[in-house]
Amino acid sequence: SDDATVGVWVLPSGDRLLRLQHSGWVCAVAVGDDIIASAASDKTVAIWGLMSGERLHRLRFEDVVFSLAIDGPLLACGSRDGGTTLWRLADGQRLMHLDHDPPESSRPGADEEPHPIHAVALQADLLVCAPADLTTVLWRLPDLDSAV
DSSP states (O other), X not given: OTTSEEEEEOTTTOOEEEEEEOSSXXXXXXXXXXXXXXXXXXXXXXXXXXXXXXEEEEEXXXXXXXXXXXXXXXXXXEETTSEEEEEETTTTEEEEEEEOOOOOOOSTTOOOSOOOEEEEEEETTEEEEEETTSOOEEEEOOOOTTTO
C-alpha cells in the first residue's frame, strides 16, 4: 500500500484485526501459517506474528524487494537488483543469496542491467523466480534440513 501499512482482516466479518506499519510504501506481502512477511520501499522486509502483530524480525537489503514467498520455515525474497535471498523465518538468519544471470540476448539494444525479480515461488527444495527479462529461473536448493 502507499500508506506504508499492511492490513489484516477477519473473514467473513470484515473486521480489521491488525494494522502493521512500515516506514515506506508496501510492495509485497506473503502469509505463512502464523507469520506475515511484508516488503517496503525502505529496502526492508518485516516478519510479523500473524495473530499478535508483533514485529519479530526486520531484514535489510541492498535494494527494494518486489516479491516474497513463504514455505514452512523459509522465506524467499526477490529484489530489484535481480537477486533472490533465502531466509530462515524462526530467527531471521540469511541462508543464501542467488543472483540471476540473464542469458545472452540476441535482441538489439539489450542491456546488461540486472532484471528485477517480480515473482518468486518456493516449495520444498524448489525455488522459481520470474525476473523482468521474460525468463523463468528454476533453482533446486541444497538440503537445508540442518539449516532450518
